[in-house]
Amino acid sequence: MSGATGTISAPSPASAARSGGPALELRALHKRFGKTDIIRGVDLRVATGERVAIIGPNGAGKSTLFNLISGRFEPSSGEVLLHGQRINGKNPMRSTGWACRVVFRSPTSSPSSACLRTCAAACFGAWAMATPS
Secondary structure, X not given: OOOEEEEEEOOOHHHHHHHOOOOEEEEEEEEEXXXXXXXXXXXXXXXXXXXXXXXXXXXXXXXXXXXXXXOOOOOOEEEEXXXXXXXXXXXXXXXXXXXXXXXXXXXXXXXXXXXXXXXXXXXHOOHHHHOOO
């Protein structure tokens, strides 16, 4: 498993300034299972109202990253911050009403529309998946 590494995304300075700082921030996030590094040094800043897609091949660490953000997994090191408050290992959805949507692509989706429909479902909700291609 190669794992995820490095900076995924960063909002523009103007976007971060308008929001008073990032809504979600990952700092030097690492996750290790046994001797295997799955997430290595991920830094991510998401401004309020910004939408970010995490895409990559199987085994890249996407699910592990979301499990770290959601509090299901505790990071081996690094920080997960929500509006500047450290939430490592906590479930922010229960305490703050914060929403994080994960949409898995169906292997039966049409190859020509699978990516667009999956992204639309993440942005606009499940109704997007019912929209004819």
